Amino acid sequence: MKSNDKFTGKAEVYAKYRPSYPPEYIEYLISEAILKEDSIIADIGSGTGIFSNQLLERGYSVIGVEPNDDMRTVAEQNLMTDSRFISIKGTAENTTLNDNSIDLVTVAQAFHWFDMELFKLECQRILKQDGRVALVWNSRDGSSDINKESAEVCQKYCPNFKGFSGGIEETPIAFQQFFKDGKYDLNYFRNDLQFNLSGFLGRYLSASYSPKKTDEEYHPFITALSNLFEKYSNHGQIVIPNITRSYLGKV
Structure with a gap:
């Protein structure tokens, strides 16, 4: 199965149960990327528009580039009432965007699906001279017992499971090869997630590796x-230790 198809049939549950990103991260990104009121952001692999929406809420123009029809349709349904949002069917390696037209490229929860070298070339083509690329993941805190045990469950019942976020915690991508001169800013933001049982199950069912x-x-x-939820929940709620990881730099 091509990476573009891995979320087919999962768009609704993805949009409903996937978390957004902490306000502290959004503030950091706006400041460090030196965004202005007229800045144009290309959100690549924009999925159902979770991160695009947070950028739109801050007043920026956002172009969502997403190859999966199911995911892109949900984003369009949720965001097209905002005139600053443009939805494009394209890939990370072929966005169809104009040369030197973008102030900031963002990639939320998707970089591990890309061909890194081809995406780098595409970023160099579409970004303005001082434009930057922001890569961000919501990552489970691997030191917590609930996350260790849930990984064991996924390993047992999900044949395509290679670790959370496509295994990026276990096999880190060579970010030094992606960013210009191997230089980038790495930052962490606490973003613990609270769910009831349906939300807890939905979060896992939204994953590319989860069974249908x-x-x-x-x-x-x-x-x-469900047994894990019963073990770790309190008054019908469970807290999943989560960290937002951010990589920001020029390419």
Whole structure:
């Protein structure tokens, strides 16, 4: 299955249960990327528009580039009432955007799906002279027991599981090869997530590796996750330790 197709059929649950990014990160990005009122942001691999929406809320013009039809349709339904949002069917390696037209490229929860070298070339083409690229993930805090045990559940019942965020914590991408002269700013922002049972299950079912209802692993997967929720929840709520990781630099 191509990476573009991995979220087909998951758009609704993705939009409903995937978390946004902390306000502190948005403030940091606006400041460090030196954004102005008329800055144009290209959100590549924009999915259902979770991160695009946060940028729109701050008044910026955002071009969402997303190859998956299901994900892009949900983003359009949610965001097209904002005239500053433009939706494009394109890939990270071929955005179809104009040369030297973008002030900031953002990639939220998607860089691990890209061809890094081809995406780098595309960023160099579409960015203005001083434009930057921001890569960001919401990552589970691997030191917590709940996240360790949920990873074991995913390993057991999800044949395509290679680690959270495509295994990027376990096999770090060579960011030094991506950013210009190997230089980038790495920052962490606390972003713990609170869910009820349906939200907890929904968060896992939104993952590319999670089984679908027609898969034999689906019901055992749900049962194992429900048992985890029962073990760690308090008054019907569970807190998942989560960290927002940010990489920002020129390419």
